[in-house]
Amino acid sequence: MNRQKPPKGIEWTRIRKADGTELPGYTWNPTGGCFHGCTWRMPDGSITECYAKTIAERFTSGYPNGFEHHYWRPHSLDAPRKLKIPAGIFVGSMADLFGHWVPEEQIRQVLAVMEEAQQHTFQTLSKFPIRLPEFNPFPENVWVGVSLPAGHLMSETGGARALKAYLKHMKRIEASVRFMSIEPLWFDVAPVFEDWLKTEDKLPFEWAIIGAASNGSRVFQPSEVWTARLIELLDRRNVPIFFKGNLEWDDWRDVFPSS
Secondary structure: OOOOOOOOOOHHHOOEOOOOOEOOEEEEOOEEEOOOOOEEEOOOOOEEEOHHHHHHHHOOOOOOOOOOOOEEOHHHOOHHHHOOOOOEEEEOOOEOOOOOOOOHHHHHHHHHHHHHOOOOEEEEEEOOHHHHHHHOOOOOOEEEEEEOOOOEOOOHHHHHHHHHHHHHHHHOOOOOEEEEEEOOOOOOOHHHHHHHOOOOOOOOOOEEEEOOEEEOOEEEOOOHHHHHHHHHHHHHOOOOEEEOOOOOOOOOOEOOOOO
């Protein structure tokens, strides 16, 4: 493969700016836990779950009531303010900040900190995009992301149907950067985007992250046809692409949006 081995951790938090400088990347979890219950059936028939749930169950001191529980950590709100060096900060690596179970007041407290800490670029990621437009407009330094639909062994047909709905909600988001995390690429998403573009001028996001599926240390690559078709479509629409380190592809992409 024509690439260097990526660094460990969440690579896309280390934002590379237009002048070539790279911000240090961090995660911030003022909320914790998730009720989505995402699971996938792997090509060998095994079932895998969300990586965050696996981590939470290993570190029970931070998740005494299990992962499927809402944790509010107001003592963590000051963390971005204390970090003076500009950084890329992924908000909710172990949670969905905009999940239906999170009280609105808690979300607004987190957003207020992000708006205050203008030296940082914050990245959020949710599987509940219907709620995101309620918080328009987002601060200029907040990138708003939506994850590819997934549920408890969701079928490909169900995933495609949900993705169509997700795109409608994403169109209504007012943010400097909207992005879609297509990780894992567990079904052929390009046809859904193609159908969207039959009636819309552009895709409702400015950046895409693509990754493979995993089950512990084992990695399962998506169909090469799915990947190639998706890349070709995004290239035609000038959407920058970032590959997660677990994706095998010769034409390596690690491009960030310009905003």
